[in-house]
Amino acid sequence: MVGTLWPYSLLMVPVPVFIYAILFQFARKSIRQFQQLDSVSRSPIQSLYSEALSGIVSVRAFASEQRYEALLATYLDVNSAAVLTFNTSSRWLGVRVELLAALASGLVGLGCWLLREEISAGLVGLCFIWTTNLATSLGFNCIFSSQAEAVFTSVERMAEYASDVPCEGAHQGLDTWQMSPGTRKEVGEGPMPPKARKxxxxxxxxxxxxxxxxxxxxxxxxxxxxxxxxxxxxxxxxxxxxxxxxxxxxxxxxxxxxxxxxxxxxxxxxxxxxxxxxxxxxxxGIITQDPVIFSGTAQYNLDPFNEFEEVDCAEALSQAQLADTVTLQSQIEQAGSNLSIGERQLLCLARALLRKxxxxxxxxxxxxxxxxxxxxxxxxxxxxxxxxxxxxxxxxxxxxxxxxxxxxxxxxxxxxxxxxxxxxxxxxxxxxxxxxxxxxxxxxxxxxxxxxxxxxxxxx
CATH class of the missing domain: 3.40.50.300 (P-loop containing nucleotide triphosphate hydrolases)
Incomplete structure (x- = not known):
């Protein structure tokens, strides 16, 4: 609108936009890396809290409170340095965005003064209003785009784990199996497991x-x-x-x-x-030295993929001699913290027996x-x-x-x-x-x- 009324104003737009783009490209990499440092340095704090809460009895029994306090202070110092650096870099960008907004307003004011004989007072006011809005929009876009990209480091790490980290192939060996003499199946049929003993x-x-x-x-x-x-x-x-x-x-x-x-x-x-x-x-089937227990009901722990009938799950609990203490609807806390070590192992045994x-x-x-x-x-x-x-x-x-x-x-x-x-x-x-x-x-x-x-x- 302002460009229609006063075409000379369009000459003042490219300079601030170009500087905003350079500033954004310069700051985005640093802010993203500082956010990664914050995330990495926060993990030991969360792990320490979890260990202290789950083993609070042992911590107090062995009088290790001061040791945990010292570790927490060390981890907090490292994380605080990362957070301070991240916030400082964000403010560094914010200050320069505001300076650019002032520069844009100054250029508009200079142009209005040089062309004071050609434009009216109303048009001058309109130029200042739209310049301020443009500078504010560009500034917010620059700041929040860099911060959004920094927050997306979590998504980036998830994508890395999903695609870049080497893992076992779930269907490794499938081609060899389907091509083996005597085991080849028709197209559409899945290969038969070695469980069916003739x-x-x-x-x-x-x-x-x-x-x-x-x-x-x-x-x-x-x-x-x-x-x-x-x-x-x-x-x-x-x-x-x-x-x-x-x-x-x-x-x-x-x-x-x-x-x-x-x-x-x-x-x-x-x-x-x-x-x-x-x-x-x-x-x-396997029963390991360290029992693997999930948060949820006992039935969910026995049959997480819902492959068996409820009566089969109850029979597995009975075979493991757990039916008197644990029911299918009993709530199991994370890692089985509300069960004894023996009950956790018996629950894993019941899970294995369920599959026969x-x-x-x-x-x-x-x-x-x-x-x-x-x-x-x-x-x-x-x-x-x-x-x-x-x-x-x-x-x-x-x-x-x-x-x-x-x-x-x-x-x-x-x-x-x-x-x-x-x-x-x-x-x-x-x-x-x-x-x-x-x-x-x-x-x-x-x-x-x-x-x-x-x-x-x-x-x-």
Whole structure:
């Protein structure tokens, strides 16, 4: 409108707009990086608060209040420096935006004075009003655009995690599976999991480790070195060894957490490495040392994808001996903080039993629970084995596996011995016998007695 009434005013617009653009491009990168520093330095504060609240009893018991206060002060200083820098940079931009607005008004005033003979007082006032509005709009656009871009660092990080961070392919191995002889399916049909064991497969072991070798990273020593193992249907097999012997690495190889260097893992005669990753893992149940509990109802923890009927979930709770203390609608807090450690582990056991897996892996599942809960877990596992579930147990307490069918002893990733507990204990120089003796006379005697009793029951 002003340009129509007074065309000379259009000559004064490009200069402030050009300077605004240069200023915005200069400031936006710095403000975004300062916002990232603020976000990164705020994370330790939130983690410290969470740790202190969840472990407040331990903090007070060990008189660690001053230590946490000192850590909090350090983290706050670092975050305050980032926040101060971010706010200062925003004000730096704001001051220069306001100076540009004053410059634009000054240029309009100068033009009006030079052309005072040609324009009226009303047009001068209109020029000042629109110049002020234009400067204000450009200033707000410059400031808030840079701040909006800074806030979008959270979206940027989410996009990075979603697309740029290397991850396992959910359908890794699908092409190999579909092209394998005897397993090719018609188009439109999904590949069948290895869970369906046929009646004519009685002579085929349920699980086979065939000379499996694995290392976590190139250049590191082998974590597993030519390990071979066969697990029959309904068989209970324990894996024992000292710390660092490769027990948990065996489970990592089974679930394809790391690629195998040599060898293969077969289930029901099917190479798990040729299956889609999600299918290979769904065919096996696992109970880990650290129970994974979600916030929500007990039924949601048992069946987060709503795949089973309510009666099946209730039966799983009953099998895990939790029905008397936990109902399906019981509210479970984050990480199961309102449950005891034993109840958390039993809930994870119920989750595994609900799926009725042919193979259940127990990775030191009872290493952090009391003896009473350990006994309950072992009773549930024996009941599951009697119904056809094979057990692969990474054992911490040797007394719990004395009645197992087989024991594999690992040392530095290499298999030392494989046999029944009673047979291995007959040789005082065997690696398993030495492990049992290291427990002390009383507990070693209990393990030997349990192994003998188990062999006597089998011979009847």
């Amino acid at each position: 009646a004519d497969m009685t002579d085929v072991p349920l699980l086979i480790f065939e000379r499996v070798s694995l290392r976590y990273q190139p250049g590191l020593p082998l974590a597993l070195d030519s390990v071979s193992l066969r697990v029959a249907a309904s068989e209970r097999v324990a894996v024992v060894g000292r710390t660092g012997s490769g027990k948990s690495t065996l489970a990592a190889a089974l679930f394809r957490l790391c690629p195998l260097e040599t060898g293969s893992v077969l289930m029901n005669g099917i190479d798990l490495g040729s299956l889609p990753l999600d299918m290979a893992r769904k065919s096996i 897996p042919e193979l259940l892996v127990c990775d030191e599942a009872t290493s952090s629970v009391d003896a009473a809960t350990d006994a309950r877990v072992q009773a549930c596992l024996r009941a599951a084995a009697s119904k056809g579930t094979a057990l692969l147990t990474i054992a911490h307490r040797l007394a719990t596996i004395a009645d197992y069918d087989k024991v594999l002893v690992l040392q530095a990733g290499k298999p030392l011995e494989l046999g029944s507990p009673a047979a291995l204990l007959q040789d005082p120089s065997s690696a398993f016998s030495l492990l049992v003796d290291s427990l002390g006379p009383h507990e070693a005697g209990s393990v030997r007695s349990a192994a003998k009793a188990a062999r006597s029951r089998l011979s009847l």
